[in-house]
Amino acid sequence: MLERHIQVLATDAAGPESPAATRERLKGGFPPGATRRMTTLGLLVGGVLARVEPGAGDPIVYATGYGESRTLEAFLDSFPTPSPTLFQTSIHPSAVQQLMIARQCPVGEFLPLSGGDLLSFHALRASLLSHRERVIMCGGEETGTWLLEHGLASDRTFAFAVALTSGPGTGSAGTVRIHEADGQGSLPMPAFFDLMHGRQGFDGMIAPGWRLELEWH
Amino acid sequence: MAGTPAPIRLTSCGCITPLGDAPATHAALMGGKSALRPVPVLGREGGDRVPLGLLPGRELDETSPPAWLGALIELNSSIPGGDWGLPRRPVFVTGSNFGVGGLYALRRNGDPSFARWGAPPTCTEQIRRELGWGPDISILSHACVSAHLGLLNATRVVEAGLADEALVLSFDFLSPFVAGGFHALKILNTGFPNPFREQPSGAIGLGDGAGFAVLSRGRGEWVLSGQTLFNEMHHFTSNRADGSGFERCLEGVRAAASGMKVWFKGHGTGTLEAGRMEVAAATRAFPGAPIVGWKGALGHTLGSCGLVELAIALEASKGGCSPGTHGSGGPPMADRVAIDNFPTVPFDGVVCASNAFGGAHAAFLLHHA
Numbered sequence: 056m057l058e059r060h061i062q063v064l065a066t067d068a069a070g071p072e073s074p075a076a077t078r079e080r081l082k083g084g085f086p087p088g089a090t091r092r093m094t095t096l097g098l099l100v101g102g103v104l105a106r107v108e109p110g111a112g113d114p115i116v117y118a119t120g121y122g123e124s125r126t127l128e129a130f131l132d133s134f135p136t137p138s139p140t141l142f143q144t145s146i147h148p149s150a151v152q153q154l155m156i157a158r159q160c161p162v163g164e165f166l167p168l169s170g171g172d173l174l175s176f177h178a179l180r181a182s183l184l185s186h187r188e189r190v191i192m193c194g195g196e197e198t199g200t201w202l203l204e205h206g207l208a209s210d211r212t213f214a215f216a217v218a219l220t221s222g223p224g225t226g227s228a229g230t231v232r233i234h235e236a237d238g239q240g241s242l243p244m245p246a247f248f249d250l251m252h253g254r255q256g257f258d259g260m261i262a263p264g265w266r267l268e269l270e271w272h
Numbered sequence: 273m274a275g276t277p278a279p280i281r282l283t284s285c286g287c288i289t290p291l292g293d294a295p296a297t298h299a300a301l302m303g304g305k306s307a308l309r310p311v312p313v314l315g316r317e318g319g320d321r322v323p324l325g326l327l328p329g330r331e332l333d334e335t336s337p338p339a340w341l342g343a344l345i346e347l348n349s350s351i352p353g354g355d356w357g358l359p360r361r362p363v364f365v366t367g368s369n370f371g372v373g374g375l376y377a378l379r380r381n382g383d384p385s386f387a388r389w390g391a392p393p394t395c396t397e398q399i400r401r402e403l404g405w406g407p408d409i410s411i412l413s414h415a416c417v418s419a420h421l422g423l424l425n426a427t428r429v430v431e432a433g434l435a436d437e438a439l440v441l442s443f444d445f446l447s448p449f450v451a452g453g454f455h456a457l458k459i460l461n462t463g464f465p466n467p468f469r470e471q472p473s474g475a476i477g478l479g480d481g482a483g484f485a486v487l488s489r490g491r492g493e494w495v496l497s498g499q500t501l502f503n504e505m506h507h508f509t510s511n512r513a514d515g516s517g518f519e520r521c522l523e524g525v526r527a528a529a530s531g532m533k534v535w536f537k538g539h540g541t542g543t544l545e546a547g548r549m550e551v552a553a554a555t556r557a558f559p560g561a562p563i564v565g566w567k568g569a570l571g572h573t574l575g576s577c578g579l580v581e582l583a584i585a586l587e588a589s590k591g592g593c594s595p596g597t598h599g600s601g602g603p604p605m606a607d608r609v610a611i612d613n614f615p616t617v618p619f620d621g622v623v624c625a626s627n628a629f630g631g632a633h634a635a636f637l638l639h640h641a
Contacts, residue, residue, distance in 0.1 A: 057432070120393050131379045134452060135314060142453035143508045143629065146368075147392070147413040152630045155505035161517070162503040165632070166421055169392035169411040177410040184428040205378065205387040207394065235359070235434070263407055264359030 056234035057183035059190070059219035060227040061271075065106035066252040067099050067195075069212040074125060074197075077212070089157040094123045094144055096197040099214035101154030107218045109155075109191045114164035116185075116192045117151045118178035120171065120244060124199035124208035150195065163187075175247035176262040179233055182219055189220050194244060213248045229254070229271040236266040280427045281492035281641060283437065287483035287583035288347045289570055290325045297570070298587035301595030302613055306569040308464060308477045313455045314448045322455060323464045324446055325479030325571035332446055334373035336385040340445035340480065341402060347441075347482050348403045356439050357406030362429060366412045366422035366442040368575030371395035373447025416539070417501070417626050418442060419483065419578030420634030424499045426487050436488065443482035444574035451478060457509065465542025465572075466599030467565035468551055468609040474544035479571025483579030494586065497637050498528025504631025511631045515549040518625075521633035522557040525623050528637045532620035534558055535594065535610075537585050539627045540565020541572050542599075546627060551605045558623060562594075562610040569598040578626045578634065585622050585638055592617045 069077050074095040081098045082090040084105060090098065096119070109115060123145050130141035143149070148167030155162060166181050168174060175194075182192040193216035199208025219231065240260025250257050250269060257269040286293060290307035291300040300307075307325030312318045315332035326332060330339045357363050371389030378386040389395045392411050400409055412421040419442040426438035444450075454460035454476065463475030487496070504517035511517055536554045540547060554563050566581060567573075573580045588594035596612040597604075604611055616622070621639030628634075 139456040171393040
């Protein structure tokens, strides 16, 4: 069994908010000038990540199925004269990099994961296997436009970040455990986000052969 | 967990490049062959002719299903064992671009058949079906250190006793999307790459590539140790000029290589500043180690380079001789840069390093068990 304790949790359920409204709402949390080139997902993930205060030694596990969908759309539309800026920021893990580069905050282990229905399991397993006392698990999605029409982007916009520790500490908010078990199941990222955002408990299969127990104190 | 866990071993490893499988690629590099040829950067839509290494018979323009799928099927057939993707035999798929070339084609011609290959989860699901794998497939993507992340994540799972064996598969195949992006950054141009050589201006080449590694506990003749990652988070595309980020990464490998005589397989894309930084840091961390890079002949195989070059390094270690650093000339950035083929017999292991956008660095030590 793998177990960690939830120390700090930050979520952002942007829902149907427009990218412009998200930008306006979150830009005050970033250094002046830093937000001009930030993506919507960068603002959202950066916003929640900042609230759990990643330290220089904290590994970061980042989960997103589709990443910077709007930027990817814009990059594709920039051909035949592709934009170098859009190329940089459409690359998979850029949402985390946007905050950490703005802060000039190095990260030892940075594990960006993608995936479908098993993504939350894989991100949890990677987080809970960290060799460090404290690990940050974060994730998010942004809705696409024409990519969404082809099933290549998320239909929801959200972000979360959670600081997990090996020991319970003095004020842990909850406990997360995964262990091998008989059975089938999955827990897609939006459903995992809903559990985190609503501080809801869970005890069930999240992958073939794997069970999640999520408890809140 | 009681006692000291058995070290994680490399049970099997292979690759495919435009020069063939791992033994064929190793032999071709030893013979001074290059996979790179000038290709219009946007494929049939033209543009500058840039150095690309494409699989034999494959055009840069994407097809549906992708023309590169056959190479993955061929590579998969060389992977020993089966039942991959079941709970005790997880798969870790890594890459930088997955089927992003399909997105470019979808946007240009509107053919919806390209869509199913277009995003990492959908592309991986298509591959899973083609290769007959089970569902337990982690996907890791962090530009050009992606393969290293898969190796580390798989190592942790096997180390913790959560898997009997783990398969890491990494691939990146070129498309106008990728070539156009690097061309826009002005590091892919009409010049051919000369890794670790001093010259007036730097240039990279890009190449198709895929590789795999099977990891297990205590089974196999080769060991991966000192796996280390470090992310500078300094700039989106460049490293800290003083090389301190790369040095931080090499600290972990240096500890693992203590007392060993090693050679150094560098990243070596052909850009000047990154090349100088890498040579300086490697020279400081591993004094006397020959430094070699193969992207001057293979091109940069992007997210797969860590596994493709591991497979070649393994061939070099098993066969007793490493290919030198191919390029079209210019003085080496340091005396330790191995321009010519050299024997690996006098060495105990090889340090394999990769670097990526955002000052991401990754390295490990490969040595005999």
